[in-house]
Amino acid sequence: MSSPYLALYIGGAALAIGLHLALRHRRERGNAQAREEAAAAGLNEPASLHPVVSDSRCIGSGGCVTACPEGALGIVNGKATLINASACIGHGACADACPVTAITLVFGTERRGVDIPRVSPQFESNVPGLFIAGELGGMGLIRKAATQGVQAIESVRRRKAGPDELDVLIVGAGPAGIAAGLAAHERQLRYCLIEQEDSLGGAVYHYPRAKIAMTAPVHLPLVGKVQMTEVSKEKLLDFWQDVVGRTGLRLHFRERMERIERVGEGFVVHTSAGVHRARSVLLAIGRRGSPRKLGVPGEERPKVVYRLVDAEQYRGQHVLVVGGGDSALEAALQLAEQPGTTVQLSYRGASFNRVKPKNRQALEVSYRKGRLELLLETEVLAIHESEVELKGPEGLLSRRNEAVIVCAGGVLPIPLLQQMGIEFETKYGQA
Known part of the structure; x- marks a missing residue:
């Protein structure tokens, strides 16, 4: 050259x-x-x-x-x-x-520990017959959570149920719970799968839109090998729904576990819909727990929800968003983009501190353009059919209202589980 x-x-x-x-x-x-x-x-x-x-x-x-x-x-x-x-x-x-x-x-960091339940290699807690799989046990990976659910059912099979009780009650319809339900169905066990929300997927349901939700193949009973190395949240949820429809999985939505009693060799599980008797219980619930509620009159109305699923469904309505975190700000911003939607954002604090800078900046822009109303240092007092009452620095406030979205975080299930006798260990930056 x-x-x-x-x-x-x-x-x-x-x-x-x-x-x-x-x-x-x-x-x-x-x-x-x-x-x-x-x-x-x-x-x-x-x-x-x-x-x-x-x-x-x-x-x-x-x-x-x-x-x-x-x-x-x-x-x-x-x-x-x-x-x-x-x-x-x-x-x-x-x-x-x-x-x-x-x-x-x-799990956890040197400064902030995370409580993880103690379980055996068979995913049985220290309480005989009470099994834990998936996110609650610290496994957020979809593939491994599903595998844990299946393996737990293999252990459940060795516990013989009486004639008036289920072999297993499965709590939670995330990847671990659905896989466990499929395994129980395949093994012809007497089972029931309950889910406190009205949707499948557990924590996956709360992922951001179009998020990649699975990164490795997984084998599911009655289904076989699922070769979805990279799939969006929406496609994965559609897949779960199709599986439930094809297999006839026995699943009860909007049934929340409230407490578990030990009776003899089995359990009596009290839920929001009634009572189940089961020889074994598999907890396949997430770590987010149940939504934190406001505890005010009218909160039981159907117009009150605890997450924003689709902003478009609130087009043209008067909506109150309650909360001061990123989920609340993002919900308010999405709603403010809908034609004809009137949005108020209520937060008990004087400013939004623990939020992403981009959300804070977007909120300021939306507020300056008059797309939403900020109600800082306010608390909801009551929720009526067509309005809401709030208390602020200058006294009582009333706003026309057709929907309330509460984004106040979740109540972790740890105290409830400790009441059942389940032991936890706190991990500080440990695998």
Whole structure:
């Protein structure tokens, strides 16, 4: 190669490398800033299962960043790191994508512990006959949660039920619960699957729209191998619904477990719909628990819900959103985009502190444009058929209302389970 062409080649290569390094440096600087903003907003603590990256092993390939649709991970100083820990939902796709196994999935942090129930290798708790599988037991991975549900049923089969009781009552219709129900159905056990909400999927149902929800194949009883290495939340939920329809899975929606009593060798389970007697109980519930309620008159009205599923269904209505977290702000912002919808956002605090900066900024823009009304330092007093009453710094308020969406978080089931005698251990950044 002649010297002019060699110089041109070297110059082009140097330019390409320089441009790549400049772009990478800019991305890393943005990631570092995002991490600082998340820490300032109090969003740097993961909710449950999350990745810890080994600096000595990480090569900065970025595979984990690409595999994380929530944007929880980023490259800073050439290494992968959590830049928004609160966005992590524990599906573990990052660990699967790492080419050098530099990521370990753990529970809790050095400052904030996470309570995990003690279970045997057969997923039986310290209370004989009471089994735990899936997210409650710390397994957020869909494939492994489903596998745990099936394995727990194999243990249930060894406990012989009496003539007037179920072999197993399964609580929760997430991946672990559905898989367990399919296994019980296949084994011709007497079973019932109850779900406190009106939808399948458990925690998957609450994932962001179009989020990638499964990262590895899974084998399901009565169905076989499910080869969905990357599928959106919506497609996965449609798949679960189709499975229930094809198999005849015995499933009761809107039935909430309230307490469990030990009676003889089995259990009496009290729910919002009645009583079940079962020799074994499999808890396949999530860690979010039941929605935290306001405890005010009128909250039992059908117009009160605890999550926003589809903003379009509220088009042209007067809607009150209650809460001060990201879910409340995002719900209010989506509703404010609907034609003819009047939106109020009620929060007991004077400002929104623990929220993502982009949500806070979007809220300010929407408020300035008159798309929604902010009711800070207010509390709901009563919910009537066509209006709501609130109390604020200047006294009582009344607003016309056709729907109320409460985004106040969930009540963790841990105290209820401890009353049943289930033992927990607190993990501080441990697998």
